[in-house]
Amino acid sequence: MTQVSFLHPGMRLPFVLLVACFAAWGIAANMTDPLVQVFSRIFSMTTLQASFVQFAYYGAYFLLALPAAFINRRYSYKTGILTGLGCAIGGAFMFYPAAQAMTFSYFLLALFLLAGGLSILETSANPFVMAMGPEANGTRRLNLAQAFNPVGTNIGVFLAATLILPQLNTASATDRAAMAPEALRAVQQAELQAVMTPYVGFAFVLVAIWIAIALIRMPTRNERTEAAVTPVHFAATLRRLLANRHYVFGVVAQFFNVAAQTCAWTYTIAYVMGAIDGTEAQGGWYLQASLIVFLISRFVMVGVMGMIRPAALLAVMALAGTGLCLFAAAAPGLAGVWAVVALSACLSLMFPTIYGIALHGLGQDTKFGAAGLVMAILGGALMPLVQAAVLDAQGAPLSYMVPGLCFLVVAAYGLFDLRRGGGRQA
Numbered sequence: 047m048t049q050v051s052f053l054h055p056g057m058r059l060p061f062v063l064l065v066a067c068f069a070a071w072g073i074a075a076n077m078t079d080p081l082v083q084v085f086s087r088i089f090s091m092t093t094l095q096a097s098f099v100q101f102a103y104y105g106a107y108f109l110l111a112l113p114a115a116f117i118n119r120r121y122s123y124k125t126g127i128l129t130g131l132g133c134a135i136g137g138a139f140m141f142y143p144a145a146q147a148m149t150f151s152y153f154l155l156a157l158f159l160l161a162g163g164l165s166i167l168e169t170s171a172n173p174f175v176m177a178m179g180p181e182a183n184g185t186r187r188l189n190l191a192q193a194f195n196p197v198g199t200n201i202g203v204f205l206a207a208t209l210i211l212p213q214l215n216t217a218s219a220t221d222r223a224a225m226a227p228e229a230l231r232a233v234q235q236a237e238l239q240a241v242m243t244p245y246v247g248f249a250f251v252l253v254a255i256w257i258a259i260a261l262i263r264m265p266t267r268n269e270r271t272e273a274a275v276t277p278v279h280f281a282a283t284l285r286r287l288l289a290n291r292h293y294v295f296g297v298v299a300q301f302f303n304v305a306a307q308t309c310a311w312t313y314t315i316a317y318v319m320g321a322i323d324g325t326e327a328q329g330g331w332y333l334q335a336s337l338i339v340f341l342i343s344r345f346v347m348v349g350v351m352g353m354i355r356p357a358a359l360l361a362v363m364a365l366a367g368t369g370l371c372l373f374a375a376a377a378p379g380l381a382g383v384w385a386v387v388a389l390s391a392c393l394s395l396m397f398p399t400i401y402g403i404a405l406h407g408l409g410q411d412t413k414f415g416a417a418g419l420v421m422a423i424l425g426g427a428l429m430p431l432v433q434a435a436v437l438d439a440q441g442a443p444l445s446y447m448v449p450g451l452c453f454l455v456v457a458a459y460g461l462f463d464l465r466r467g468g469g470r471q472a
Contacts, residue, residue: 072198126170133163185402296404361460371450
């Protein structure tokens with residue numbers, strides 16, 4: 047039996063640097079999740095108003111993914127990666143003037159630019175990882191690279207739990223309304239400085255990664271050929287992609303996967319506060335536990351995927367996610383909190399598995415296909431608004447019905463791929 051290589055020759059160092067990128071956008075995404083609760087307190091907003099944090103973040107992912115595909119198709123994955131890192135650096139540094147201005151809309155603008163850069167980065171890095179070795183093990187290779195994303199997510203939640211959440215003043219919205227303007231401004235200024243610090247530090251980390259990637263050569267074999275001879279025919283590419291039912295369903299599944307993930311993590315703190323009468327800081331530590339579960343499970347799933355078809359594993363874990371959401375909604379309390387934490391085990395394999403299955407066999411359409419799958423991250427912008435509305439009206443426990451329904455769509459895609467004879471890619 048011939049052993050299939052995992053990486054093409056000369057790709058080890060580029061792969062390691064891309065792994066650092068996967069960790070980096072995990073840091074950003076999960077420092078951002080607690081900001082809904084943070085801004086809700088700082089600016090005395092409803093959960094629905096504060097959830098525009100996620101709308102700005104994931105909306106930027108949607109808007110910048112297609113331009114990223116044009117950059118990758120016209121130039122190279124490396125150009126896309128450097129462009130994305132550059133935009134993200136600018137957005138992270140913008141947190142400093144946003145903290146000085148003390149304006150919610152300024153923070154949304156900074157988040158939009160940061161997330162837009164990460165959208166370009168992710169649109170470039172995911173298919174690049176798949177192109178770094180044989181197509182036969184592309185999904186498994188992407189799962190391995192994505193396994194380092196939760197390393198970053200844990201760092202992001204840890205930074206939020208230690209540098210941001212403990213710095214929040216315990217004054218309620220009523221207390222703040224009764225404060226003198228000068229006293230309220232002093233409280234808000236201290237809280238917003240705490241928000242700003244980890245993001246500016248993160249900007250310097252991104253600068254270091256940008257320099258390292260800029261200094262090495264990292265083209266793939268296919269890119270050398272494409273860049274030399276293949277013009278961009280976007281309309282024809284779009285028609286082919288829209289006619290591919292397997293790919294289109296993959297985009298839909300990715301939309302609801304990201305929706306489920308964003309909903310589950312964004313409102314973990316609110317669930318803890320509602321179910322066991324906890325504080326924001328306590329909720330932050332349960333969110334940290336969720337990300338540790340996610341990290342461990344991501345590596346476990348890479349191993350399991352060597353024995354079980356990715357699509358079958360996807361369907362089973364998505365159905366388990368629905369069950370956990372139903373339990374959390376029906377049984378608020380400590381057991382419900384741990385059910386919410388356990389959702390991360392179900393989520394751990396979903397993004398890279400859907401990504402790899404949906405892109406399999408697209409050939410020259412892969413770069414634009416990758417953009418569509420990143421645009422599906424729009425689910426993280428829209429569905430948290432739905433859950434926030436349910437939360438404001440019915441409470442945090444019942445709001446977990448929203449991600450529960452999202453998991454069902456993901457399960458349907460796994461079963462669809464199995465029925466059409468797919469799911470064999472490792």
